[in-house]
Amino acid sequence: LRRAREDIELLGETIPAGTDVIVSPYLNHRCPADWKEPLEFQPERFLDAPKPSTSPCYYPFSRGHHVCLGRKAGLNESVLLLALMIRDTELEFLDEAYLPGGAATLRPERPVKDFVEMRGRREQTIVSRLLQVAEDNGDALAFTELDAKGDPVSRLTYRDLAQEVTRRSAGLLERGLSGERVVVALHNGLEFVKTFFACLHSGAIPVVVEPPRRRQSHQHLHSVVADCEPKLLIADNEFKVGLEWTTPVGMAADPVQNYDASRDGLAYLQYTSGSTSNPKGVKVTHSNILANNLLMRKLKKQTDGITLVSWLPVHHDMGLVSKVLQSVHLAAHCVLMRPSAFLWKPSIWLRAISDYRAHTSGAPNFAFDLAFRKIPEEECAGLELSCWKTAFCAAEPVRMQTIEAFCKRFSAHGFRRESFKPAYGLAEFTLCATLLESPTATPSLTLDRDKLADGLVEESPNGAHFVNCGVTDSTTELVIRDPESNDVLPPNRVGEITLSGPSRTPGYWKREPEGDFLRTGDLGFVKDGELFVVGRKKDLVIIAGRNIHPEDVEATVEASHPSLNQGCAAAYSVDDGYNEHLVVAIEMRRGSRAEIEQAVRKSVNRDHQVALSGIVFLKPGQLPRTSSGKIRRTLCARELPFPDLQVIEATEGSTAGHPVEQFLCRKMASLVGRSGIEPTVRFEDVGLSSVDRFSMMGDLAAAIGIPVPGDATWLYGSPRELAEALDLGMTAGVQLFHAGEAGPVVLVSAITGGTTWARKLVPLFDKTFTLLGLRQGTEIFDSLEAMATHHAGLLLERFGQGPYTLVGYSEFVRLALEVARQLEKRGARVDMVVAMEGSVKDWKQMPLKEMWRQFWTRLLWQALEVLRSKGLPGIWLGLKGAAINFRKIATARVKGGGIPNIFDPESEDVQQRTSHHNLELCNKYQPKPFNGEVVVYRVPNNKFSVLFEPDAGWGEVARGGVEIVDLEGTHTSILGPPTIEWLARDIARRIKG
DSSP: OHHHHHHHHHHTTSSOTTOEEEEESOOOSOOOTTOOOOEEOOHHHHOSSOOTTTSOEEEEETTEEEEEOOSSOOHHHHHHHHHHHHTTOEEEEOSOEEOGGGOOEEOOSSOGGGGGHHHHHHTSSHHHHHHHHHHHHTTSEEEEEEOTTSOEEEEEEHHHHHHHHHHHHHHHHHTTOTTSEEEEEOOSSHHHHHHHHHHHHHTOEEEEOOOOOTTOOOHHHHHHHHHHOOSEEEESSOOSSSOEEEOTGGGOOOOOOOOOOOTTSEEEEEEEEEOSSSEEEEEEEHHHHHHHHHHHHHHTTOOTTOEEEEOSOTTSHHHIIIIIIHHHHTTOEEEEOOHHHHHHOTHHHHHHHHHHTOSBOOBOHHHHHHHHHHOOGGGGTTOOOTTOOBEEEOSSOOOHHHHHHHHHHHGGGTOOGGGEEEEEEOGGGSSEEEEOOOTTSOOEEEEOHHHHHTTBOOBOTTSEEEEBOOBOOTTOEEEEEOTTTOOBOOTTBOEEEEEESTTSOOOBTTSOOOSSSEEEEEEEEEETTEEEEEEESSOOEEETTEEEOHHHHHHHHHHSOTTOOTTOEEEEEEEOSSOEEEEEEEEOOSSOHHHHHHHHHHHHHHHHSOOOOEEEEEOTTOSOBOTTSOBOHHHHHHHSOOOOOOOOSSOTTOOOOSHHHHHHHHHHHHHHTOSOOOTTSOHHHHTOOHHHHHHHHHHHHHHHTSOOOTTHHHHSSSHHHHHHHHHTTOSOEEEEEEOOSEEEEEEOOOTTSSOGGGTTTGGGSOTTEEEEEEEOTTOOOSSHHHHHHHHHHHHHHHHTTOOEEEEEEGGGHHHHHHHHHHHHHTTOOEEEEEEESOOSOOGGGSOHHHHHHHHHHHHHHHHHHHHHHHOGGGHHHHHHHHHHHHHHHHHHHHHTOOSOOOSOTTOSOHHHHHHHHHHHHHHHOOOOOBSSEEEEEEOOOSSOOGGGSTTTTOTTTBTTOEEEEEOSSOTTGGGSTTHHHHHHHHHHHHHHO
């Protein structure tokens, strides 16, 4: 290995890394016409007794490079081959070579392929590659799963992955599922990775589908099940599709045997083709997986051990092949997150690339567009993207405007223009066919539209832009053909893209393969060896990387309203220069246009999870058709009125009153381009795409300052339901009331878990303060310390090192103290804790001397009050009442009780249960010292209270001192005017010094 690494240095730039190399045993120096003169490879280095006729020679060749080893290939030649392998070349081995001029064939004493016999055996399948990596480097990190905040929730080494794969594989074999289809409906994450590889390991054929969400149609899942006839469903939840069901964990068993998969055997079915009603499962073999991974490895210039980051859905070919499978092929580290995390907060994607120093990460065009438009500059702080060598973009048309905007926006954070790699591929070719490899290649061409319509390529300064999608490798043959005659077209002519090579899959499930070349249905041309994609021969619509079949949408439209007839609709796409938009044209004979529009949008969104960007209403007979009556969708896009895609910035006439309702109604109106959306409308009735719904929740979370689940529009039916859920504390976290230069001032939740106690305090702070609220929500903690640690982490994550002021009320001033302590422990600055009517002590901690002092003080005060109101006869009653109260307190002290807990732990009311639990935490809490100052606001009280100790019960914990402020009023009245106004002014004065 050391010798091989030295040889790499000797090779220098002669054979660049990632190039093709042909290796043969011997060839003399009489070269064919297209060969150059041979260059000898340092013969004294490679052979002990060098001879010109037998030394390894290098020949530049039209197909790549040629290395001749000599007749007696031995140790030195083996070292050279190893050097080439380490250098990431792609080797093609010949067992014999022919001399020019019809000379005899020369055969080596030992076939060259013997030198790579072990290498070929180790990479028989992607599963054997996994097991080999686990054996060679088992402690290496294989996969990391991130949560919606971008934090790691679980990690998996290659050894752990291999062990779990064999356990789950054994469970599948026990069920007799080798060779049978198994539906895998799991989200992005480690459970999917373990389950998918277990299927491959056992010989079961995984069929990956998107797990259906709540309130979402299961039509696609039913269609896939009907087509592939699986025997098992592996999912977190059971779906009613008539299959045996198990969870990922439930499929495991003790390993007893392994399945030895054939390279040519079927690995999995990929259902990304065909319509919803008639899906087509692409048959992907083990050899397809290896071939396409080698192709991507070369074009992306990847080496073993790199890091990849992905939010791409694993049920899509790009997410599955280019991340999950390629990561194992490269013995790499793959960082996975859910698509909803990216859509909720796009900066999480780039932050993961920066933090984990990822070499490769890619996505469809819409994701790069979303990133440069939606990521605020403050979320880019510390972002460092110079590590990102391959930012591939595929699965939908790549837009030059998006490339330029993204590169310009993030160049300040280290992203380089040459790292952006447009690509072309499809599931029928496993995944990748071409990729922009050279940084000096022409990034795009501007072509004359009229010439293009005639199939000719002619540049024009005012024409249409087309992006360079790069080159393929030596194993793949890309040919442009006439779509009708199938004749091969010369360069610079537009035709159908056809592909052949080891990445080409054997066809669709239950369908015969078609010809030697894969007809992609996409139109393009080749210029200087590089592919430019110009459109689609098919009517397929691609929205956010998803294939939408127009005939499916048309059937949905026709069935959405009784006024619509069969054949009245055409679905097609329009391009605004940045993205593709789904539009339907409808011939309307009768009915209300507004009613039909609402029904159409609702039905399309429900059945296809895509939003309509526009609806064009036509008179009967205006849809373009062929002479046989078929709808001409391409002509619809060119000749029908262009729909208004401009968004509406405000909702006119909405009755929404709650801020969350108003925000959501405005946002939905903007997304679908219509006004008057009410807060009671169902989310699925509006016509929003999945991307829009996730993105809207991210915008809402940023606006109100607390986390909102990305799938909240599926969990809650309408803006009103979601607003009510937020008000009830269904989500936890930090609520940002307003941001300013001073602060942060943190209003800590009450014993109920919410901040409603501070409702009248919030508007009294001027906007120069950063004012926050801590909400507990429904999360249950084992201790007050655990709750405070959680809150402190949220504060530090979003608002840094302070200085902080913590404001607490009543019993939960203890939480305010503990949050302050946890912030201090992590290096943050906390200037002050404000305790409103609360102490960190309870009765059992009050000194007996203080109890007697308060008793006689209160006894005298109560006697005087009774004397004043009822005269001398009432004194006895007053004394008797005081004695009863004292006895209760003394009894509680002897029994060791803390704050009396009047809340019902079994109540159906969430606040009752939360309050009961939190009071128990308060009673168990043992306060520890805090370095800052404590300011206590208290009111007169005729009960015994720790607050009326000389230090209000804070002396032992407040190292910065205690200041006590006496107020007029009662425990609750101080939260209202006029006291609350004075409190706000006094707290502000203290903070500003």
